[in-house]
Amino acid sequence: MIDELVYMLTDPLMQRALIAALLVGLTAPIVGTYLVQRRLSLLGDGIGHVALTGVALGWLVGAAMGLVPQDVLAIPGAVIAAVVGSVAIEIVRSRGRTSGDVALALLFYGGIAGGVLLIGIAGGTQSNLMAYLFGSISTVTGADLVLTVILGVVILAVGLGLRAALFTVSQDEEFAIASGLPVRFLNIAVAVVAALTVTVAMRVVGLLLVSALMIVPVAVAQLVTRSFSRTMLLAAIVGVTVCVTGLSITYWHNWSPGATIVVLAIVVYAVVATVAPAIARGRRRHHHDPHPDIPDDVRVRPESTSVQGAPAAERKGGDDPCSA
Amino acid sequence: MISARGVCVRLGASDILHGVDLTVTDGEVVALLGANGSGKSTLVRSLVGVLPLAAGSVELLGSPLGPSVDWERVGYVPQRVSAQSGVPSTAREVVSSGLLHGRRLRLPRGWRTRTDEALELVGLRDRAQDSTSELSGGQQQRVLIARALVRRPDVMILDEPVAGVDQPSQEAFAATMRRLVSQGLTVLVVLHELGELAPLVTRAVVLRHGQVVHDGAPPAASPGTTTRRTSTSTPTTTTRATTRAPPSTSPTPG
Ligand SMILES: Nc1ncnc2c1ncn2[C@@H]1O[C@H](COP(=O)(O)OP(=O)(O)OP(=O)(O)O)[C@@H](O)[C@H]1O
Ligand SMILES: [Mg+2]
Numbered sequence: 357m358i359d360e361l362v363y364m365l366t367d368p369l370m371q372r373a374l375i376a377a378l379l380v381g382l383t384a385p386i387v388g389t390y391l392v393q394r395r396l397s398l399l400g401d402g403i404g405h406v407a408l409t410g411v412a413l414g415w416l417v418g419a420a421m422g423l424v425p426q427d428v429l430a431i432p433g434a435v436i437a438a439v440v441g442s443v444a445i446e447i448v449r450s451r452g453r454t455s456g457d458v459a460l461a462l463l464f465y466g467g468i469a470g471g472v473l474l475i476g477i478a479g480g481t482q483s484n485l486m487a488y489l490f491g492s493i494s495t496v497t498g499a500d501l502v503l504t505v506i507l508g509v510v511i512l513a514v515g516l517g518l519r520a521a522l523f524t525v526s527q528d529e530e531f532a533i534a535s536g537l538p539v540r541f542l543n544i545a546v547a548v549v550a551a552l553t554v555t556v557a558m559r560v561v562g563l564l565l566v567s568a569l570m571i572v573p574v575a576v577a578q579l580v581t582r583s584f585s586r587t588m589l590l591a592a593i594v595g596v597t598v599c600v601t602g603l604s605i606t607y608w609h610n611w612s613p614g615a616t617i618v619v620l621a622i623v624v625y626a627v628v629a630t631v632a633p634a635i636a637r638g639r640r641r642h643h644h645d646p647h648p649d650i651p652d653d654v655r656v657r658p659e660s661t662s663v664q665g666a667p668a669a670e671r672k673g674g675d676d677p678c679s680a
Numbered sequence: 681m682i683s684a685r686g687v688c689v690r691l692g693a694s695d696i697l698h699g700v701d702l703t704v705t706d707g708e709v710v711a712l713l714g715a716n717g718s719g720k721s722t723l724v725r726s727l728v729g730v731l732p733l734a735a736g737s738v739e740l741l742g743s744p745l746g747p748s749v750d751w752e753r754v755g756y757v758p759q760r761v762s763a764q765s766g767v768p769s770t771a772r773e774v775v776s777s778g779l780l781h782g783r784r785l786r787l788p789r790g791w792r793t794r795t796d797e798a799l800e801l802v803g804l805r806d807r808a809q810d811s812t813s814e815l816s817g818g819q820q821q822r823v824l825i826a827r828a829l830v831r832r833p834d835v836m837i838l839d840e841p842v843a844g845v846d847q848p849s850q851e852a853f854a855a856t857m858r859r860l861v862s863q864g865l866t867v868l869v870v871l872h873e874l875g876e877l878a879p880l881v882t883r884a885v886v887l888r889h890g891q892v893v894h895d896g897a898p899p900a901a902s903p904g905t906t907t908r909r910t911s912t913s914t915p916t917t918t919t920r921a922t923t924r925a926p927p928s929t930s931p932t933p934g
């Protein structure tokens with residue numbers, strides 16, 4: 357067992373894959389926390405679909421320029437398309453004209469259809485897109501890894517460095533405007549960072565499952581936390597754990613890494629959702645009562661209540677109706 | 681401190697405000713009154729730059745609305761719409777967001793102490809670690825007041841800050857405001873009842889159908905009596921008798 361682990365960790369292909377998975381597991385939930393807070397959980401999906409068009413577009417340009425591996429421009433294409441798409445969604449959302457819902461739907465269908473259409477024009481087949489739709493972490497090259505690390509650092513710098521400001525706009529945009537914060541800039545920063553996250557995660561879990569990595573760890577964390585910072589921290593821990601564990605499993609089993617990681621995340625969710633209420637109940641037992649010393653500002657006089665025909669006896673310690 | 685000239689605001693297809701003029705000078709406590717839908721929230725939201733002006737101009741602290749305003753000196757309490765965000769956040773986190781303004785995008789040193797002091801002012805120090813979704817509506821309102829107070833503003837714009845807040849907390853809020861006003865705070869406050877703030881209010885502005893119909897003395901109201909006036913030249917408001925004073929008061933929903 358130990359031998360096998362050492363063997364896995366010394367395999368350069370696996371090393372690259374593990375680093376990529378680690379970065380994705382860390383960044384996707386951090387960005388996802390803001391998306392969930394803004395109730396834009398599906399944004400990642402919308403961006404993912406647009407990124408597919410970008411992949412095909414990169415392919416088309418690469419083919420036209422006669423570049424050797426035809427798909428060298430696929431990832432840059434995805435980055436550009438994802439950024440443009442997410443900024444467009446943000447503009448539509450902030451104008452408040454079309455509901456964000458409809459804008460997302462347009463992106464979903466337009467993105468997939470555009471991708472399939474363009475890849476055909478570029479002389480590729482739909483199966484060329486499969487690697488992007490479902491992930492292809494086993495083919496991460498050194499250059500891919502460098503790009504992934506750079507993007508990951510940018511995402512972390514924005515997502516953590518601007519945490520207080522991004523929290524403020526995501527929490528209450530109206531208050532943020534009334535505080536003179538650069539709200540438009542911050543909103544676009546979230547959109548751009550979400551787009552970068554999608555393209556980084558594309559290699560690991562594929563465009564169709566990207567959003568799961570941004571959302572499911574946050575959903576797990578929410579089950580047990582009460583604060584924003586704890587939610588973000590726990591989501592990142594869950595994200596890193598499922599990504600690294602899921603990827604390692606596929607070293608021994610010939611399963612799809614992306615699907616394994618996402619299923620693992622959902623299993624974690626199911627387990628925590630089952631266990632969390634019991635833990636919370638246990639904790640509440642030692643906890644203060646839910647109505648701590650709230651002063652009685654209204655004096656209840658027995659006569660005045662009986663006037664309304666409902667004689668209310670003074671509650672004594674023992675007759676809590678909930679304790680029955 | 682606040683100066684609005686000919687403010688017109690258009691929402692959707694309708695003109696909500698038609699040429700509103702409003703000036704609040706240093707040290708004043710101005711109550712903004714009016715029926716539901718008369719445009720009070722629309723006016724204060726346009727004063728802080730949330731709603732675009734169709735016409736007219738607004739100056740805050742001597743600067744036209746925009747990045748040149750010294751936002752650190754402005755505290756805003758919105759009228760609460762109970763939209764919860766998707767991720768839990770503690771009272772402390774929400775209040776700390778009041779420390780960001782203008783180009784300050786990161787929490788200052790000592791933010792925790794300042795946040796806890798502001799929570800203390802609204803009597804929620806011991807709930808600092810609780811998720812705001814676990815607080816009652818009135819407690820959530822008090823968190824929003826603390827968020828505006830935390831930056832120690834020189835001018836506060838409050839939209840029904842005490843709606844749904846219980847009597848002791850209203851008294852505590854009024855006491856805090858009295859102290860801050862005596863230290864020079866300027867206030868524009870939207871109210872339906874002057875209530876505990878009545879002694880502080882120096883001027884009242886009444887909106888009706890998006891226009892100012894009264895700007896002058898606050899409606900006379902002494903605590904413990906209910907005033908109802910029908911004159912058109914003076915504003916109409918009611919002050920609620922405090923629930924504690926008369927011993928025979930029947931129970932009021934807290
Ligand atoms: N987003 C909107 N689009 C169109 N009309 C709006 C919008 N928001 C508010 N209104 C209208 O503007 C008018 C003024 O609303 P506003 O919220 O300013 O009233 P208010 O005086 O604050 O009332 P309340 O006492 O209920 O808080 C109302 O008639 C309302 O229907
Ligand atoms: Mg209002």
